[in-house]
Amino acid sequence: MPYEWNPRPTDHHTNWRLSLWPYRSLLRKDFVIFMGGTASLILIPLMAVLGTGAMWYVLPFFVLMFSGLWWAINVSYSRGEVLEELSVDNTTAHLVRNNPDGSKQTWQANRYWVTVQFHPKGGPVENYITLRGGDREVELGAFLDVSERAALYDDLKRAFR
Incomplete structure (x- = not known):
């Protein structure tokens, strides 16, 4: 899977980081x-x-x-040099997207108000995932495969529970 949890979110770990990157078939x-x-x-x-x-x-x-x-x-x-890092601590969820042109996009919200939304149809891609918190909604992992986004959605729902 082209994403990695560090550490895996559990009841014992309330602080965690998720890193996502596009799949590379040719190293x-x-x-x-x-x-x-x-x-x-x-x-x-x-x-x-x-x-x-x-x-x-x-x-x-x-x-x-x-x-x-x-x-x-x-x-x-x-x-394909895109990296998205979602870090969550006791109070804040912080998303940083490093774009291929070197620019960065950031988003921050209270972790208890963050909702993970899944759009099986109607988004720019199939199984579109968004995070909503505060006054903004941001996409997550749009470069992932359809099945990878579905698995990521399940993991994110459990992590934000």
Whole structure:
């Protein structure tokens, strides 16, 4: 699961922290392996035309394809660098969202007035989770999978009980 409790909320632990992040199917070390394999596969057909005039017609397309793939994966990584941290102590619930562009969004409310709301349909995503407290309602974990948001909702309901 791309979220972690620290410590897990129980009757003994009233102070806890929840960290959420998007799932990464391709880790950075696997990215290097993937790009190396792609470069190797590109070189196989390029070896057939090595030293001929045809190589200069084919080479720009291979370079364009390789650099486009590199750029697309890096953009995907940078857009996925989101971290949401919900920390709850004896009196306050505090949510900080670190956006991919480096900006931060914060929300704070009295922990006893916080309600967890679940919107199976009608939200921006299916199984949309929001926290309501004070005069604002904020989303939580919109980047998670549908089943992960449902499991998170159950955990949050128990934690705020």
